[in-house]
Amino acid sequence: MKYQAPRGVKDLLPPDSETFRRLEDEIREVFGRSGFREVRLPIFESADLFSRSIGESTDIVEKEMYLFSGKGGESLALRPEGTASLIRAAIEHHLAEPGRVERLYYQGPMFRHERPQAGRLRQFHQAGAELLGSSDPDDDVDLIATVSRHAQATNVPASRLLINSMGCPKCRPAYREILVNYLVKNRDLLCETCQRRTETNPLRVLDCKVPSCQPVLEAAPHLVEFLCPESRNHFEQVCRGLEGESLSFTVTHRLVRGLDYYTETAFEWVSDALGAQSTWAAGGRYNGLVRHLGGADVPGVGLAIGLERLLLLRELAGTLPQATRPAVHIAIHPLEETARPYAHRILAALRHQGISAVGIFGQARIKRAFLQAEREGALFIGLLGGDELSAGTITLKHLGSGIQKTLPAFPPEVLAETLRAPWTP
RNA sequence: GUGAGUGUAGCUCAAGGGCAGAGCACUGGACUGUGGCUCCAGGGGUUGGGGGUUCGAAACCCCUCACUCACCCCA
Numbered sequence: 001m002k003y004q005a006p007r008g009v010k011d012l013l014p015p016d017s018e019t020f021r022r023l024e025d026e027i028r029e030v031f032g033r034s035g036f037r038e039v040r041l042p043i044f045e046s047a048d049l050f051s052r053s054i055g056e057s058t059d060i061v062e063k064e065m066y067l068f069s070g071k072g073g074e075s076l077a078l079r080p081e082g083t084a085s086l087i088r089a090a091i092e093h094h095l096a097e098p099g100r101v102e103r104l105y106y107q108g109p110m111f112r113h114e115r116p117q118a119g120r121l122r123q124f125h126q127a128g129a130e131l132l133g134s135s136d137p138d139d140d141v142d143l144i145a146t147v148s149r150h151a152q153a154t155n156v157p158a159s160r161l162l163i164n165s166m167g168c169p170k171c172r173p174a175y176r177e178i179l180v181n182y183l184v185k186n187r188d189l190l191c192e193t194c195q196r197r198t199e200t201n202p203l204r205v206l207d208c209k210v211p212s213c214q215p216v217l218e219a220a221p222h223l224v225e226f227l228c229p230e231s232r233n234h235f236e237q238v239c240r241g242l243e244g245e246s247l248s249f250t251v252t253h254r255l256v257r258g259l260d261y262y263t264e265t266a267f268e269w270v271s272d273a274l275g276a277q278s279t280w281a282a283g284g285r286y287n288g289l290v291r292h293l294g295g296a297d298v299p300g301v302g303l304a305i306g307l308e309r310l311l312l313l314r315e316l317a318g319t320l321p322q323a324t325r326p327a328v329h330i331a332i333h334p335l336e337e338t339a340r341p342y343a344h345r346i347l348a349a350l351r352h353q354g355i356s357a358v359g360i361f362g363q364a365r366i367k368r369a370f371l372q373a374e375r376e377g378a379l380f381i382g383l384l385g386g387d388e389l390s391a392g393t394i395t396l397k398h399l400g401s402g403i404q405k406t407l408p409a410f411p412p413e414v415l416a417e418t419l420r421a422p423w424t425p
Numbered sequence: 426g427u428g429a430g431u432g433u434a435g436c437u438c439a440a441g442g443g444c445a446g447a448g449c450a451c452u453g454g455a456c457u458g459u460g461g462c463u464c465c466a467g468g469g470g471u472u473g474g475g476g477g478u479u480c481g482a483a484a485c486c487c488c489u490c491a492c493u494c495a496c497c498c499c500a
Contacts, residue, residue: 059498126500306500335458370460
């Protein structure tokens with residue numbers, strides 16, 4: 001085997017490609033019903049956009065981006081996530097303006113250079129929704145409800161919603177200092193990675209899963225206890241709103257975001273039915289991001305769904321959208337050389353009538369032609385021999401019932417109608 | 426980036442130092458303008474790749490690549 005797909009990328013073949021397509025369409029529908037409209041974003045951007053928005057000290061930027069240079073030497077990157085691109089586009093096209101509310105969604109492949117494993121690919125797909133221009137906690141609640149309700153309706157197994165507050169630029173630095181003091185005091189009890197992160201990205205230490213770190217981290221001060229009055233109020237209203245919607249959630253003090261631009265509410269949906277990569281959707285509020293990227297002071301809240309992970313869950317639940325192969329209505333087989341042009345004429349005429357039709361040209365024996373017609377999913381086979389050619393007819397056989405009729409091939413409107421009518425004994 | 430487990434026909438898998446095999450799929454025939462069933466026959470492989478040990482390697486050793494899972498990170 002000479003060539004094979006690069007590591008961590010996957011070919012999606014029928015019927016899996018059709019199933020995936022249906023899942024994407026379903027998510028478009030869900031976002032669309034909540035008022036979001038699609039933006040098509042480029043697959044690469046200036047590398048700088050991602051390091052500025054995601055954060056220099058995150059793994060994504062430090063070691064997982066696919067970087068390359070443009071002809072002019074500019075530094076470009078395949079997008080590792082969608083929010084940065086969407087916000088860039090919203091600023092560029094003046095959709096992120098004070099007082100203006102925009103609901104936008106995107107969908108498509110993302111790229112991160114990681115070691116592949118269950119639910120983790122180097123090219124994977126995300127669908128994300130972003131609501132710009134509102135800082136109202138009920139918009140957080142509504143966005144969360146959109147995904148949670150759909151998860152309920154499609155029986156996503158063992159799914160739990162976790163939420164936390166990341167605070168705001170007013171209160172997070174104070175908490176950060178308190179946390180760093182606590183971590184430094186307990187430095188000897190922490191793993192090497194945590195010791196290093198205490199300097200570089202202290203909030204991430206809370207996310208550590210090394211067993212020996214757990215007692216220290218469990219006892220660490222909780223961010224929610226140090227929120228400023230505004231942030232506290234926002235978080236409480238989100239919690240109350242979710243309760244009002246009867247959406248169950250768990251406040252998880254050690255839930256933090258890997259991406260620096262999140263403020264206030266952070267949330268994610270996890271499922272024990274997945275492997276180690278248990279998060280299938282995640283999001284949060286990012287009130288500082290638009291300005292951070294050079295736009296106006298416009299708040300935002302958004303989320304992204306990992307489509308491959310959702311697909312795994314829906315497969316387990318048995319609620320995957322039905323993969324439908326495009327139906328071939330009729331397969332047309334010329335029995336003699338002289339009937340070939342006639343076959344082409346009928347194929348074109350039927351397709352023009354909206355009937356899907358394939359030609360079977362490469363089979364010398366009629367038995368093979370029947371087998372191929374079945375394999376291609378045809379409902380009918382149309383046989384064209386010398387008799388049909390001279391009489392201007394076509395011999396139709398309905399493959400399901402075995403009913404056979406020889407009818408005029410033209411006008412095509414009449415033939416198309418015959419093919420659409422039920423053929424029962 | 427680290428670790429473990431797997432790589433044999435298109436697919437699912439046998440053979441565990443001594444002739445590389447089965448089922449399904451594929452191709453041809455029985456069957457010349459009428460399919461699915463059946464029967465008969467056939468094609469397919471440098472055993473992921475490279476090197477080594479051995480009279481002899483799919484098997485044992487080393488390197489490498491890929492897949493799977495876990496760490497890490499994240500959707």
